[in-house]
């Protein structure tokens with residue numbers, strides 16, 4: 001009997017097939033809860049034919065493929081087929097298709113019945129691109145999802161999330177039932193493109209991911225005094241923009257004290273915002289991230305203190321209001337070690353790095369399920385864009401490394 005072994009080239013070919021099916025000249029168009037997304041999911045289902053698997057959609061629209069093993073304990077592998085509008089060809093779907101390839105290898109090697117149960121999940125609406133709520137399906141699975149806050153969200157055409165979900169055959173009220181899929185989940189692995197420039201700059205194809213960074217996201221408003229730009233002497237101004245501008249520069253040194261911290265002022269609005277007036281009010285947004293909760297808290301406190309100082313210097317006042325925050329989610333230490341080993345065995349060299357972007361794996365880890373992620377290099381560090389790309393040899397290495405990691409994780413599950 002010929003045992004089919006892992007075929008990473010097939011994963012690359014399938015990703016190209018998916019791109020041709022659900023993309024256009026502007027990139028991937030698999031926005032969650034749209035027809036193109038459903039097409040992608042149907043296409044994925046067609047790939048299951050001939051494999052000894054069961055599949056179903058849970059109450060929150062996550063798609064589960066199960067290869068039953070000798071043990072009920074389950075090794076989960078996943079990603080997301082949904083994309084942002086005009087997205088790339090790898091974000092999310094690399095994880096799903098590589099996971100399927102690993103499942104196929106388990107099925108072939110163990111004649112349809114591996115020692116542990118292997119499950120592949122395609123999470124619903126990871127991107128949150130349409131309704132502004134990321135990690136929707138995985139947080140329903142994890143039980144961290146509060147329905148009331150999200151049901152009334154609307155997209156740019158005025159469609160409610162609740163209605164978009166219903167159109168695809170799901171009931172928003174029943175999302176928490178997805179939590180039943182946690183049963184027997186013993187470990188979760190997720191392969192994803194890095195979406196940043198670090199690995200390319202280091203010349204590395206793969207890395208083990210330490211965890212996802214915590215985020216502090218705040219609105220900061222400086223209040224000064226609107227005044228005539230011609231008649232108000234420079235030393236008598238209360239220029240709200242000047243205070244904000246000082247803060248925009250200061251956050252670089254606040255972040256710069258730590259190896260992996262990032263701080264971003266992504267939006268600045270001035271009022272009245274005309275050429276002939278000193279800025280009386282300036283609204284800015286601040287996004288701070290780090291994997292270490294203490295560092296994150298320190299950076300938040302430093303930014304607040306700096307804003308007070310600059311407000312005072314410019315004769316202004318400042319107020320803060322929280323937009324959103326999430327704690328750092330470190331991945332499981334044993335799985336992290338396995339991930340590093342798998343990367344080293346495949347690529348000859350390994351690296352550990354935190355993830356700035358959030359991922360479904362963070363929700364799984366928050367549910368108490370041991371989880372880890374693997375990154376593969378992104379060319380030019382670009383993602384959420386049609387030019388998103390990764391060398392094919394790196395994609396193939398990534399599939400091989402995920403497969404090695406899956407073997408190690410499966411053995412570990414059996415020993416518990």
Ligand SMILES: [Zn+2]
Nearest residue numbers: 091092126192
């Ligand atoms: Zn993604």
